[in-house]
Amino acid sequence: xxxxxxxxxxxxxxxxxxxxxxxxxxxxxxxxxxxxxxxxxxxxxxxxxxxxxxxxxxxxxxxxxxxxxxxxxxxxxxxxxxxxxxxxxxxxxxxxx
Amino acid sequence: xxxxxxxxxxxxxxxxxxxxxxxxxxxxxxxxxxxxxxxxxxxxxxxxxxxxxxxxxxxxxxxxxxxxxxxxxxxxxxxxxxxxxxxxxxxxxxxxxxxxxxxxxxxxxxxxxxxxxxxxxxxxxxxxxxxxxxxxxxxxxxxxxxxxxxxxxxxxxxxxxxxxxxxxxxxxxxxxxxxxxxxxxxxxxxxxxxxxxxxxxxxxxxxxxxxxxxxxxxxxxxxxxxxxxxxxxxxxxxxxxxxxxxxxxxxxxxxxxxxxxxxxxxxxxxxxxxxxxxxxxxxxxxxxxxxxxxxxxxxxxxxxxxxxxxxxxxxxxxxxxxxxxxxxxxxxxxxxxxxxxxxxxxxxxxxxxxxxxxxxxxxxxxxxxxxxxxxxxxxxxxxxxxxxxxxxxxxxxxxxxxxxxxxxxxxxxxxxxxxxxxxxxxxxxxxxxxxxxxxxxxxxxxxxxxxxxxxxxxxxxxxxxxxxxxxxxxxxxxxxxxxxxxxxxxxxxxxxxxxxxxxxxxxxxxxxx
Numbered sequence: 206x207x208x209x210x211x212x213x214x215x216x217x218x219x220x221x222x223x224x225x226x227x228x229x230x231x232x233x234x235x236x237x238x239x240x241x242x243x244x245x246x247x248x249x250x251x252x253x254x255x256x257x258x259x260x261x262x263x264x265x266x267x268x269x270x271x272x273x274x275x276x277x278x279x280x281x282x283x284x285x286x287x288x289x290x291x292x293x294x295x296x297x298x299x300x301x302x
Numbered sequence: 303x304x305x306x307x308x309x310x311x312x313x314x315x316x317x318x319x320x321x322x323x324x325x326x327x328x329x330x331x332x333x334x335x336x337x338x339x340x341x342x343x344x345x346x347x348x349x350x351x352x353x354x355x356x357x358x359x360x361x362x363x364x365x366x367x368x369x370x371x372x373x374x375x376x377x378x379x380x381x382x383x384x385x386x387x388x389x390x391x392x393x394x395x396x397x398x399x400x401x402x403x404x405x406x407x408x409x410x411x412x413x414x415x416x417x418x419x420x421x422x423x424x425x426x427x428x429x430x431x432x433x434x435x436x437x438x439x440x441x442x443x444x445x446x447x448x449x450x451x452x453x454x455x456x457x458x459x460x461x462x463x464x465x466x467x468x469x470x471x472x473x474x475x476x477x478x479x480x481x482x483x484x485x486x487x488x489x490x491x492x493x494x495x496x497x498x499x500x501x502x503x504x505x506x507x508x509x510x511x512x513x514x515x516x517x518x519x520x521x522x523x524x525x526x527x528x529x530x531x532x533x534x535x536x537x538x539x540x541x542x543x544x545x546x547x548x549x550x551x552x553x554x555x556x557x558x559x560x561x562x563x564x565x566x567x568x569x570x571x572x573x574x575x576x577x578x579x580x581x582x583x584x585x586x587x588x589x590x591x592x593x594x595x596x597x598x599x600x601x602x603x604x605x606x607x608x609x610x611x612x613x614x615x616x617x618x619x620x621x622x623x624x625x626x627x628x629x630x631x632x633x634x635x636x637x638x639x640x641x642x643x644x645x646x647x648x649x650x651x652x653x654x655x656x657x658x659x660x661x662x663x664x665x666x667x668x669x670x671x672x673x674x675x676x677x678x679x680x681x682x683x684x685x686x687x688x689x690x691x692x693x694x695x696x697x698x699x700x701x702x703x704x705x706x707x708x709x710x711x712x713x714x715x716x717x718x719x720x721x722x723x724x725x726x727x728x729x730x731x732x733x734x735x736x737x738x739x740x741x742x743x744x745x746x747x748x749x750x751x752x753x754x755x756x757x758x759x760x761x762x763x764x765x766x767x768x769x770x771x772x773x774x775x776x777x778x779x780x781x782x783x784x785x786x787x788x789x790x791x792x793x794x795x796x797x798x799x800x801x802x803x804x805x806x807x808x809x810x811x812x813x814x815x
Binding site: 221246248249250251 | 783
């Protein structure tokens with residue numbers, strides 16, 4: 206990992222939650238999302254849309270997001286992504302996430 | 303193509319299966335003709351039934367390419383017998399076998415290699431997990447025929463499912479082929495599901511790890527049906543055979559659903575002396591039993607029977623004299639096994655006794671209340687327990703459609719969502735149990751009564767239970783989750799859901815990658 210990368214994480218792997226890891230680094234171009242979800246077939250595109258929308262609302266244009274979904278609703282996804290982004294923005298070298 | 307009574311398109315004929323009769327309604331099929339008659343045989347005095355190896359047994363009964371062999375699942379996830387039989391068939395170079403298991407478990411995934419190598423080319427019976435998944439991917443040329451416990455017994459007795467050889471995992475067998483399931487290191491309790499196979503298969507082989515002197519007592523499957531006995535090291539892993547005592551759920555949402563279901567039962571007027579009751583072993587079901595037990599004690603109600611798969615909780619209710627009798631087709635835990643040995647009011651029953659609609663009366667006909675789950679339920683109250691929301695075939699039917707048809711009051715208990723997946727939907731992917739046999743849906747967001755049950759609705763209106771329209775439940779679920787994308791299917795039919803009377807209620811198609 207580049208030491209200029211900022212990382213933030215939020216959420217859990219409990220049922221109906223989502224664990225979101227956001228990495229903000231200067232060499233990331235655009236938004237890249239890696240999604241793992243038990244409801245990918247039914248809700249995959251909707252989950253991706255929600256993540257992108259939340260990033261957009263926070264003014265994030267470049268990020269790598271790893272999302273491990275356990276059946277979260279949109280409101281949960283929203284909150285977890287927002288928190289992960291805010292933690293990433295506060296990220297210090299060797300700091301806590 | 304014909305449209306059946308629940309609106310599903312059923313092909314007139316399928317290659318390798320034959321003509322299909324579309325489902326007409328839960329009680330519309332009137333059977334005619336005679337039962338299947340198994341062959342006559344003879345055992346001479348002094349001839350032994352005990353053989354030295356499974357290989358010898360397979361040669362003696364003459365398993366050949368293209369035959370149908372059957373198994374039972376009372377050893378559940380601990381079963382070794384299915385694997386050892388198929389491995390032996392494979393070693394002998396036998397191919398093109400149809401297997402007719404009463405159910406398959408994740409432990410049976412070694413079957414997959416025999417499917418890929420052409421030893422097993424068709425399944426008539428429940429599939430589960432990994433085997434369902436490859437069936438959904440289209441691995442078989444002939445669709446899997448899914449039957450309920452009662453429907454399977456009916457199919458064997460009527461000749462719809464002729465079995466060449468039944469391989470019986472026997473926790474205890476004597477040297478002349480008498481079998482019970484209650485003793486031995488691999489004791490599993492009731493052997494109810496395999497009784498029809500024993501009676502109607504051309505040949506019957508008992509495979510045991512507890513071979514005893516003649517005669518054994520008690521006898522569940524008698525010597526008159528058994529051709530050979532094979533002693534092996536182990537027929538199963540006790541850890542996978544019986545579970546420990548199942549705990550009642552502590553999830554507040556599920557507890558709320560259970561409490562409401564119990565209130566529905568109380569309001570139904572059916573909870574009185576002589577009351578009969580069945581639940582599954584799932585978390586919510588057991589919690590409903592907890593409430594029912596409390597109410598029965600409070601009002602000194604003595605029920606007639608509890609039935610189905612028996613758990614420690616029902617054993618306790620029998621011992622507390624809350625039920626006079628338990629009718630046991632499958633013993634889920636060690637307490638149920640022990641009770642079956644010691645309590646004369648704890649009876650073993652066969653699948654036909656339990657749920658076959660085409661005999662002279664099955665137990666579910668006398669059932670007051672059944673508590674069931676659902677993977678999906680639609681606004682017509684049709685229930686799917688076979689396919690997941692992504693369209694993959696992952697579960698068998700069990701006694702779902704049998705008990706729903708038999709019981710006076712059929713209650714579906716389920717949370718409105720599982721993760722993000724809504725359970726109440728417009729149209730279920732697969733119809734397992736027709737809505738006409740479902741009376742009430744109990745969720746944490748409200749209770750929906752089938753509009754056909756005006757009598758029940760009247761009774762429930764007098765309570766303070768939150769009654770809702772099933773359409774509103776569907777809308778509420780969708781409001782929370784968003785509209786799910788519908789899974790895409792290929793044209794190929796990979797599964798037939800046979801209603802308990804032998805008609806086809808739905809087909810399952812190959813999932814699109």
